[in-house]
Amino acid sequence: MTVETMEWIADTENAKIRLNSDYVGNYSGDVRFEVTGIIYHETTHVWQWNRNNHDAPDRLIEGIADYIRLKAGLAPPHWVKKGSGKKWDEGYTVTAYFLDYCDELKSGFVAFLNCLMKDNYSGEYFVQLLGKTMDELWMDYKNKYGSL
Template sequence: MKLQVAAFASLLVALAATAGAVTFDASNTASGTPGGQRFTRDVGLAYSKQVLSDASTFIWNTFNQRAASDRKPVNAVTLVVEDIGGVAFTSANGIHLSAQYVGGYSGNVKTEVTGVLYHEAVHVWQWDGQGNANGGLIEGIADYVRLKAGFAPGHWVKPGQGDRWDQGYDVTARFLDYCDSLKPGFVAQLNAKMKGGYSDDFFAQILGKNVQQLWKDYKAKFGG
């Protein structure tokens, strides 16, 4: 019996190592507000923790980071639902979701929160060029992952729309999707390069064209 217990304990340790030993936690400090109550009713902490886990796995696959050694050294990802304005923000490995946004959202709030958590989880895991990457690109990569996961809202711009490749969010996400269609795995390669720094020349290094020419080609393809 002792041998069986020891073997089972060893199995648990092995499974934890395989999973990268990342933990996911969520709390709701706004449970007394209308938005916090709606979060509890329509989304829930257990569901949110599962989304953070699923999103992290999806992000690792999108970034081609199969091994824990390929990723940022993050051991825990946390979510706090707070009585704050805006939508959400991420600081280090902590995601902060606005209960006010949840309370005022007019559509399917569970689907919306899921998409927001995918976006914010990217900020936990992505490389940012050691702080030198273009802010619009950082947000665009986060929305690109949200797009590929199937949680893009209907109000997002259509392919080809937008004024600049680094406009951020949905505009840049659509552009990155185009770039990835030229060379599957482009976004993963771009993110990997951003581990050590950042240059717009990364686009040319991967795709053979500078980013401004790629933007022109993208606009021409979709008539944007």
């Protein structure tokens, strides 16, 4: 299977970003906007501390990358709405919006979380930074958006 026929959009390994040319070539919307968003997402993986020791949940890692894309103003219209999802750690967009909520509670939250994840990962980092468990924060988030 060649890179052009793989069923993924992009990936990052050892600070190298690969983009699926079939995806880009067949994208029907604003290609520049989409590719820029993908590059923001994938570049985040290069700088995430936890990519070195691999103990944080992959869904959190992907959520942080989508959070960076969101904060850059590059969220595409097909993303789910804020408040969507059944669990905070569904990954990608659901987790990105949850992290955005956490950042509203403490400015710089995601950056602080990334720093704490340098050597390992613990769910207790949410308590340390925000004073509540992830589940408590998720309930507050769902209540804010009336999506319980």
